Amino acid sequence: MLITGGRVLVDSGTYLEDGAVLIEGDSISAVGPRKEIEKRAGADVPRFEFGGTVLPGLIDAHVHLAFDGGPDPVSTLQGSTDEALFEDMRRRSEQLLHSGVTTVRDLGDRGGLALRLAAEISDRHTPGPRIVSAGTPATTVGGHCHFLGGEVSGETEIRELVRRNLAAGAGVIKAMVTGGGLTKDGPRSHQSQFTAEELAALVEEAHKAGVPVAAHAHGADGIASAVEAGVDTIEHCTWMSSDGLDFRPDVVQQIIAKDITVCPAVSPHWQMLPRFFGEERANAMFDLVGQMADAGVRLIAGTDAGVQRAGFDGLAQALSFYSHLGLSNASIIDMATSRAAAALGLGEITGKVAPGFRADLLLVDGDPLADLAALNGVHTVFASGVRHEPNSTGQ
Numbered sequence: 357m358l359i360t361g362g363r364v365l366v367d368s369g370t371y372l373e374d375g376a377v378l379i380e381g382d383s384i385s386a387v388g389p390r391k392e393i394e395k396r397a398g399a400d401v402p403r404f405e406f407g408g409t410v411l412p413g414l415i416d417a418h419v420h421l422a423f424d425g426g427p428d429p430v431s432t433l434q435g436s437t438d439e440a441l442f443e444d445m446r447r448r449s450e451q452l453l454h455s456g457v458t459t460v461r462d463l464g465d466r467g468g469l470a471l472r473l474a475a476e477i478s479d480r481h482t483p484g485p486r487i488v489s490a491g492t493p494a495t496t497v498g499g500h501c502h503f504l505g506g507e508v509s510g511e512t513e514i515r516e517l518v519r520r521n522l523a524a525g526a527g528v529i530k531a532m533v534t535g536g537g538l539t540k541d542g543p544r545s546h547q548s549q550f551t552a553e554e555l556a557a558l559v560e561e562a563h564k565a566g567v568p569v570a571a572h573a574h575g576a577d578g579i580a581s582a583v584e585a586g587v588d589t590i591e592h593c594t595w596m597s598s599d600g601l602d603f604r605p606d607v608v609q610q611i612i613a614k615d616i617t618v619c620p621a622v623s624p625h626w627q628m629l630p631r632f633f634g635e636e637r638a639n640a641m642f643d644l645v646g647q648m649a650d651a652g653v654r655l656i657a658g659t660d661a662g663v664q665r666a667g668f669d670g671l672a673q674a675l676s677f678y679s680h681l682g683l684s685n686a687s688i689i690d691m692a693t694s695r696a697a698a699a700l701g702l703g704e705i706t707g708k709v710a711p712g713f714r715a716d717l718l719l720v721d722g723d724p725l726a727d728l729a730a731l732n733g734v735h736t737v738f739a740s741g742v743r744h745e746p747n748s749t750g751q
Contacts, residue, residue, distance in 0.1 A: 357741065358397045359717065360390050361410035366709055368694070369686030369725060377410060379715040382740040386711055404743070406719050408735060411689065412707050413458025413485075413716035415696035416671050418591055418621040418658025421445040421473065421487075422465035422504075425667045430538060433466065434503060442469050448668045449473060449484030452661070454746040455669040456731060458716035458739045459486045459707075461658070461700055463530045463570055463591065464493035466504050471525050483744060486716075488700050490530035490570065491521035494558060496549045500532040500539045500572065511557040514550075518561040527701070529562040531555065531587070533571045534578035534596075538663055546575035546596035555585035568701055570619075576602035583610045589617045589699055591658070595644055600637075603644050608651050617699040618653050620645050621660040622677045624670025646681040656699050657692040672731035685728045715741035 357379040364375035366387060376393035378386040378401070386393050397403075422441060423429035433441065445465075452460060462470040474487035492506040494517050499507065508514045518529055533550060535543030543549060550558075555571075562569045568588035573579045574596045582590055590611070595603045611618065622645075623629070630638040649655055659674045660666050671692065678688045697707025706714045717738040722730030737744045 357404060357743075358394065358401050359404045359410060359719075359738070360394075360406060361719070362407045363409050363723070364709055365409065365411035365689070365725075368690050369684070371409075371725070375410070377709060377715075377717065379738070379741045382715055382742075384709065384711055384713050384715050387709055404736075406735065408719060408721040409723055409730070410709065411718050411720070411724065412693040412709055413718045413737060413739060414456045414671055414692045414731070415459040415657070415700070415707060416452065416457050416659055416661060416692075417461045417589075417619045417656045417696045417700060418660050419452070419460045419462055419668070420464055420660070420662035421448050421460075421462050421470050423662030425662050425665065427664060429663060430503065438467055438469065441466070442472065445469055445473050446476075446482050446484070448662075449477065449482070449487070451668040453484050453737060453739060453744055454734065455671060456718040456720070456734045456737055457485050457671055458718070458737065459488070459697070459700070459702065461488045461490075461528060461570070463490045463528070463572070464501055464504055464506075465489070465491070468492070468524050474525075480742065483739075485739060486706070488527040488702070489525070490528045491524055491526040492517065493530035493532055493572070494518070495532040496543075498542060499549045500534070500536040500542045502539065502542065511554055514554055514558050515561045518558055522562070522565050522567060527567065529558065529567055529569045531558050531569060531571050531582075533573040533582050534575040536572065536574065545594075546577075546598055548575055548578045548581060550581070552581060552584065555581055559585045559587060576604055576607075580604065580607050583607055583614060583616060586614065587616065589619055589656075591619050592621050593618045593648070594641055601640055601644065603647065605651070608648060608653060612652050615654075617656055618648060619656050619658040619699075621658045622674045623666045624659055624673040625665045626674065626677045628665065642677075642681065649681060649683060654695060654699070655691055656696040657688075672729070675728060675731065679728055685725050688728060689724060
């Protein structure tokens, strides 16, 4: 397949005007000026002519396909059988794909269903983005998201859970380092759940297998503990304390020094947060993300899709949060493409329009470097070389 575009995003903030992308199988074999690549392709290669922008498929680095994004996702999950839930997860994955997302990191589901879905998508039985799944997240007894089945107590049980997830095919290990609002009967969001020794054991077991660790951490103490343990990504990173917010510049410097990535997991409806937290507190939370960005913390994009008010077609809307903070459109697109791919361990596989990379492409009508909202105008998506049109089946 030869795709020609009015412009092709070939590097951070860099377009190739009147470019072309040649796909062979599931990979990109060549990228360059249209005339040059057309000659290389030959006359018998199918062509897809497009006048807009070709860029890498988007990456949502924090989703929960097992949740429905409704007002009470936990109750909905608990009231659903595995088979009914799996069918809903199929539909949600296709919704992600049609919104331009070609890779997701699922950070906690029930019964390994996301791993099962990942296999279906990989085998091309079901349309959807590539899924990097955490399997069952580790939590304490009665802890955050305990209903997903990952309750553990002590280092031995923690190591056993990590090994089970790895054996099932997990591409990331998730640790609920602090509580969270989704679990009404669990620890508060700022409260830590694991000892330093337990976190160290979890990270050691995952890293021994070459698999990264994602730490759910709202509380400042939990963030500091996750950094000390050597996790690879921190999810949310909201710096909460028992009496407000507790931003710690010294810990931020450790995050940078240890090359840890932060995924704020911003909701597509982030502009509603002042209604729930109060305008002053919400603005303070927004400002802390800006301070991390200014300090040089590597941020990646994620939506926490599946939790309350976070659907599976909202990554482009969530990215507007970073525009609100003053980040450039080029940097924001990197957060949802190349930078996210690197954080997921896929930096040599996807996230760029370059030869040898997987043919994960998003085609939009406008110019997202000039106007980030152009990412909402999805025309066509290619996932592993397979063409998909919004609101239709794959071709």
